[in-house]
Amino acid sequence: MALTPRLNLRQAQSLVMTPQLLQSIRLLQLTSVELERFLEEEIERNPLLERDERGAADGETLPEGLQDLAARDWEEAARPSSETISDRLDSSLENLFPDDPGTHESIGPDLSAQWRSAGGNGLAVSSGEEWSLENVAAAPLTLRDHVREQIGLAFDEPFERLLAAELSEGLDDAGYFQGDAAEIAERFGVEEAAVAHVLGICQGFEPAGIFARGLAECLALQLRVRDRLDPAMRALLDHLELLARRDFQALKRICGVDEEDLVDMLAEIRALDPKPGAAFTSGGADAVVPDVIVRPAPDGTWAVELNTDALPRVLVNETYFATVSANASKQEKTFLSECFQSANWIARSLDQRARTILKVASEIVRQQDAFLVHGVRHLRPLKLRTVAEAIGMHESTISRVAANKYMMTPRGLFELRYFFTAAIQSADGGDAHSSEAVRDRIRGLVDAETAAKVLSDDAIVDILHGEGVDIARRTVAKYREAMNIPSSVQRRREKRALAGAVS
Structure with a gap:
């Protein structure tokens, strides 16, 4: 073919x-x-x-x-009248030539008096009051501006001020130093010890905790200002991962303190600011x-x-x-x-x-x-x-x-x-339950726990089954983790520690 x-x-x-x-x-x-x-x-x-x-x-x-x-x-609705166009353009002489002194004599005494009533400096607000410096909003103070003010007071040598200014460029919004001290030392042709010396002075700036290179160092700087950085507290900061897991027994053993002292140390940690530079973050959330x-x-x-x-x-x-x-x-x-x-x-x-x-x-x-x-x-x-x-x-x-x-x-x-x-089937054959409603029920059960009676995931499953919710244990664990609720073991440790602090 x-x-x-x-x-x-x-x-x-x-x-x-x-x-x-x-x-x-x-x-x-x-x-x-x-x-x-x-x-x-x-x-x-x-x-x-x-x-x-x-x-x-x-x-x-x-x-x-x-x-x-x-x-x-x-x-x-879109057909404008001649009056509307005139009002929209507002093409009067006093608006076209507000700064021309010769215009006041040509436009007549009434308009000239009206212009002069706006104030001698020619600036007026909509309320008719004279312009005032107090009505002008100040620019928000940023973290770097706040740090630069302290740099000028903390260093006498121009070169050290230059190094400190370069270090301030490595600050993130939380106030942590994210730069590379070795790279800065190589770029400026100085020893790394000189950069570390300047960084140590900058770590004494306000607010306490800025220029830290990690969470543990940030908390240590704030505790040093409060004169509470003892060996037990240093050991606690070196094992923050145990604190995140709420392993209080291991922390007592490592820090060499009893339960009462550990509760006091945890209370001091909670009073610190993990993001000291966040207060200078400009801009707020839109409603x-x-x-x-x-x-x-x-x-x-x-x-x-x-x-x-x-x-x-x-x-x-x-x-x-x-x-x-x-x-x-x-x-x-x-x-x-x-x-x-x-x-x-x-x-x-x-x-x-x-x-x-x-x-x-x-x-x-x-x-x-x-x-x-x-x-x-x-x-x-x-x-x-x-x-x-x-x-x-x-x-x-x-x-x-x-x-x-x-x-x-x-x-x-x-x-x-x-x-x-999503729908979760009913255990008794009735109407299905909403997953959001089940999450709220799990959150309510956890909030009602006491130190003597902490519910495991299996116990929560049994309670929900009794209320007609057919749910698996892994689903309860998934919902609990999505709501940032720790496991029953971690909750038991935390509630016992809090109960000891109250007593």
């Missing part, structure tokens, strides 16, 4: 991921902070996209979900803004609504698009057309994102009604597929919605993924 080129016509169906669909999927899985950042970038590059601030300014809410989003008239708020309704059900603070809304300025396109060139019209399509798609994607989050959250609330009423012990096992089938969406869509979205409930703030837990 001869091989010849041929043209064939075929029909086939395939799933094509268009750029618009990819963008909708991306918006769906973004957090509220990431969504704000994305919209700021889009508004900056798209002249037809504007932020709708009416909801935040007027304090309007979202009755019954997203009714106002469905009834929104984009064209009417989590819930995407959905659940409140009790007057009729005994639950009211589920979107949080307007986490729901950005945008407008498409069709008036500006029509005005500019009338006298634009072909290339400019192409650019404006692309911007118009992109803006409309973003607006629709945000609308769809909000509706999808509300649907998923409402179904979760319906499934986990017992949890909202009675607590975590009544959390039901729930799968992504269950919610997907209930609201008619794909399982992957539910997974994207549940990631990094938070729900504020009367029980507290929870990530949506928290409500999706």
Whole structure:
């Protein structure tokens, strides 16, 4: 059979991921902070996209979900009046030429007096008060800045100050020295003993414990300041791994102390700071803004609504698009057309994102009604597929919605993924138990232990079996380790030591 080129016509169906669909999927899985950042970038590059601030300014809410989003008239809402444009631009002479002294004479006595009332230095705050240095926030003091101030006072020789400054560059956020003293000595052409001498002086800086090369040295520096670094304490610091395993019998033998002295030593260790440099770490954690708020309704059900603070809304300025396109060139019209399509798609994607989050959250609330009423012990096992089938969406869509979205409930703030837990079969053939509820039960059993009665994993299994939970011992051990709960042997040692300290 001869091989010849041929043209064939075929029909086939395939799933094509268009750029618009990819963008909708991306918006769906973004957090509220990431969504704000994305919209700021889009508004900056798209002249037809504007932020709708009416909801935040007027304090309007979202009755019954997203009714106002469905009834929104984009064209009417985006049509600015001449007064709005004037207010937005704020193109008065005193704002255009605030620093020109000649302007005050030309704009009239009223405006000139208004400008002078802002203060003689030309700086004013929104409240009308004069600018003050006390209203300016100081830059946070970093660990390296704090160390450099002490370097200037601790060293007289310029070369030693240079070495100390180089050593300070090796500090991590916890205050530990992570550099290589030998490499620094080779680079500066000095003996390693000289670098060690400078490092020893730096280890006396405040806060106590910085420039340490490990946890044991960090604790030793702090104990030296307190004049408590005796031979027994040194032996304890040399065997911190035994302390981590709570092997108090071995520690008493190695340190040569009795149980009472060991309890006092452990109390001193607990009072130390294992990360002395962490207090200078700049920046704080951002507060989590819930995407959905659940409140009790007057009729005994639950009211589920979107949080307007986490729901950005945008407008498409069709008036500006029509005005500019009338006298634009072909290339400019192409650019404006692309911007118009992109803006409309973003607006629709945000609308769809909000509706999808509300649907998923409402179904979760319906499934986990017992949890909202009675607590975590009544959390039901729930799968992504269950919610997907209930609201008619794909399982992957539910997974994207549940990631990094938070729900504020009367029980507290929870990530949506928290409500999706594995099922543990019932021992008596009843309803399955949620793995999170079982974890909470294990944690409660451990918290109720006493020094005379510490539960082993087998004992916890027997108790759970008696409560109708069919669980294996290895599963209990896995849950216990995930919650950072030590073994029964370690818990018994710790409780006996604490009991001895109290007595």
